[in-house]
Amino acid sequence: MNSPEIFERLFFQALRIRLVEERIIELYPSDAIQSPVHLSIGQEAVAVGACEPLTNQDLVFCTYRSHAFYLAKGGNLNEMFAELYGKITGCARGKAGSMHLAAPEVGLMGASAVVASTIPHAVGAALAAKRLNKKQVIVGVFGDGATEEGVYHESLNFAALHRLPVVFLCENNGLAVHSYQKARQSFEISGHAQSYGLPVHHITEGYDFVKVAGVMSEIIDHVRTDQAPAFVEIQTCRYKEHVGPGEDFSCGYRNIEEFQEWKQHDPLEQFPKLVETFRPMILKEIDAAIDFAERSPFPSIEELLCDVV
Amino acid sequence: MSCNTAMTLPVNCDDDVVSNGADTEVQVISYRDALHRTMHEALRLHDSVIIIGQGVDDHKGIFGSTIGLAQEFGLDRVMDTPLAEEGMTGVAIGAALNGLYPIQTHIRADFSLLAMNQIINLAAKYKYMFGGRFEVPMLIRMIVGRSWGQGAQHSQSLQSLFAHIPGLKVVMPSSSQTILDTYPSVIAEYRGPVISFEHRLMYDLNFQIDPLLTKQKRDPFGSYVVRQGNDITIVATSIMVLEAMRVADHLAKVAGIQCEVIDLHCVSNPDWNLMMQSVEKTGRLVVADTSWREYGVCAEVCRVVAERNPGCLRKPVVSLAMQPAPCPTAKSLEDMFYPDLRQFANAIATLVHGNEEHGIQLPDTQSMADVYKRFKGPF
Numbered sequence A: 001m002n003s004p005e006i007f008e009r010l011f012f013q014a015l016r017i018r019l020v021e022e023r024i025i026e027l028y029p030s031d032a033i034q035s036p037v038h039l040s041i042g043q044e045a046v047a048v049g050a051c052e053p054l055t056n057q058d059l060v061f062c063t064y065r066s067h068a069f070y071l072a073k074g075g076n077l078n079e080m081f082a083e084l085y086g087k088i089t090g091c092a093r094g095k096a097g098s099m100h101l102a103a104p105e106v107g108l109m110g111a112s113a114v115v116a117s118t119i120p121h122a123v124g125a126a127l128a129a130k131r132l133n134k135k136q137v138i139v140g141v142f143g144d145g146a147t148e149e150g151v152y153h154e155s156l157n158f159a160a161l162h163r164l165p166v167v168f169l170c171e172n173n174g175l176a177v178h179s180y181q182k183a184r185q186s187f188e189i190s191g192h193a194q195s196y197g198l199p200v201h202h203i204t205e206g207y208d209f210v211k212v213a214g215v216m217s218e219i220i221d222h223v224r225t226d227q228a229p230a231f232v233e234i235q236t237c238r239y240k241e242h243v244g245p246g247e248d249f250s251c252g253y254r255n256i257e258e259f260q261e262w263k264q265h266d267p268l269e270q271f272p273k274l275v276e277t278f279r280p281m282i283l284k285e286i287d288a289a290i291d292f293a294e295r296s297p298f299p300s301i302e303e304l305l306c307d308v309v
Numbered sequence B: 001m002s003c004n005t006a007m008t009l010p011v012n013c014d015d016d017v018v019s020n021g022a023d024t025e026v027q028v029i030s031y032r033d034a035l036h037r038t039m040h041e042a043l044r045l046h047d048s049v050i051i052i053g054q055g056v057d058d059h060k061g062i063f064g065s066t067i068g069l070a071q072e073f074g075l076d077r078v079m080d081t082p083l084a085e086e087g088m089t090g091v092a093i094g095a096a097l098n099g100l101y102p103i104q105t106h107i108r109a110d111f112s113l114l115a116m117n118q119i120i121n122l123a124a125k126y127k128y129m130f131g132g133r134f135e136v137p138m139l140i141r142m143i144v145g146r147s148w149g150q151g152a153q154h155s156q157s158l159q160s161l162f163a164h165i166p167g168l169k170v171v172m173p174s175s176s177q178t179i180l181d182t183y184p185s186v187i188a189e190y191r192g193p194v195i196s197f198e199h200r201l202m203y204d205l206n207f208q209i210d211p212l213l214t215k216q217k218r219d220p221f222g223s224y225v226v227r228q229g230n231d232i233t234i235v236a237t238s239i240m241v242l243e244a245m246r247v248a249d250h251l252a253k254v255a256g257i258q259c260e261v262i263d264l265h266c267v268s269n270p271d272w273n274l275m276m277q278s279v280e281k282t283g284r285l286v287v288a289d290t291s292w293r294e295y296g297v298c299a300e301v302c303r304v305v306a307e308r309n310p311g312c313l314r315k316p317v318v319s320l321a322m323q324p325a326p327c328p329t330a331k332s333l334e335d336m337f338y339p340d341l342r343q344f345a346n347a348i349a350t351l352v353h354g355n356e357e358h359g360i361q362l363p364d365t366q367s368m369a370d371v372y373k374r375f376k377g378p379f
């Protein structure tokens, strides 16, 4: 897992996600993207590492903060930008926007703007996978805040009870909107998850995509072979405001030192030469995707009442 | 209630098979057995079907509708669940997204309120929100618990909450026939979420089945004329269809009033043309729903008539529904809370005869629960 090729490949993917989101930030003031964006900048390594061991048949269920997972799972960049632009060529024909990206052709099964609400979908998909003998692994992605919702607990219980092939992946950025975890939780996420009787992993170096990929690969092998669930909590850091293109360190609720400390470890910050090597190629791809989005038509009236039932 | 020969009416002969006097035997099947038959057939015909709900595998089997199925098809297809309504609805959605057809049960419709997030925010929107790239084929069976003494939280009839939401189909089977016509075709052919409100009071009733109707393959999401008449239109849902038929029989007998009765059936997408044709013919309309008047089926029917052809009404519409309060437990109050046959007959007689001194003999006031309830005991 430690070969330079893997490092470079994952670095490239993480950088691609960051550059895509930085372009979204640039574009945002133009109002071409009329949809709230929850950026993953700072959290790219989680998605990149977690998707590395997955096949296109393995399914991922996400949250509104899922640009990174969409791209890491192999979602089409043109269709992503077109979706953000509200165009008919978007991955959901303009009906989703940033918060509900999906790419079923590569197993990205949708994202919900209601916190914790896709966790049971991952469990249900795992139930189907097991019953239909599909040999799939299903990953449910959620934030630290989601672990406060009842449905999170209902989902863990059912998956553990029936030994379903699902990985619960908690992206812990320590924040829910503007609230720190300690203001919200009387429990400790990993410790508490253990009480459901499933294996629990905790990765503190969530900036290290190689490490994340390594641990995830073991977890996914185990889930696939044993047909039983696992839990992984990955510490990470949200660089931007909760929703929107800016930073909000000046608002007083966040500790900027934590963020600066995290950046010291972030490979995308620490290897500028590698960034420069890959950047031109990625920017070209992004330019093409934006061009595709801009040239695509908006959905018309026929689309309004299409696919309701 | 007499042994009615109309096509799908309940028969009064408890568990006996009713003969129609001719050589051929009329087919009779209880609401419960019709449900059981559709559940059994669903499991038998479709490997993808699972039944999932609290107590589906126990000895009572959702009032008998799933009894024995776990033994026959296995506990992985007829699954008991933890007490987790939201989570289990989400599990059903996820299973549907990955190839299964879940049939989920709520032994009381009231408990589905804990699953509103999954039903309304997710199941109803999964197709549209992702541009048609996903389908969530599933059936959620909810039982309206009204019998007697069920009180405020075990008796509600929540169809309008769901019918309000685009993306959901909501049906209310009013007979064994409608169950046998609706469930198999929905399960085999429809690829979205369907909510069915079954009525506890009907479970023990025996209904005649019309094989000709079954052959017709009626639209499972349609509305049906179940009695023809020229004097007044009654639009009814669920068990109120039976009340409408009782009142229609009575008024035909004592006053020669001919009621046309429409079983709205698919309350989320009723056949409004069918209803308008009838109202345009009769000029009079009574709506009889199992729930509250406000913002519900009664209100919706009035909206449609008002928007389409208010001039066809010769009299104001009358709505028969529950009183605007939570359901009380004491029987004396409960009997006043639900509309009774006397009010129903009086409303129709008044509309047809133009005043309250219509002089038409009204039926006795035995409560609806007493008429239909065939079981003793708590649930």
Ligand SMILES: Cc1ncc(C[n+]2csc(CCOP(=O)(O)OP(=O)(O)O)c2C)c(N)n1
Residues within 6 Å of the ligand: A065, A113, A114, A115, A116, A142, A143, A144, A145, A146, A147, A173, A175, A176, A177, A242
């Ligand atoms: C059920 C629900 N409650 C509240 C919100 C508003 N909300 C949106 S994001 C969010 C924070 C969630 O935090 P977390 O799960 O840690 O995810 P993160 O945003 O940090 O990725 C909240 C409270 C919501 N979308 N859904």
Ligand SMILES: [Mg+2]
Residues within 6 Å of the ligand: A143, A144, A145, A171, A172, A173, A174, A175, A176, A177
């Ligand atoms: Mg968080």
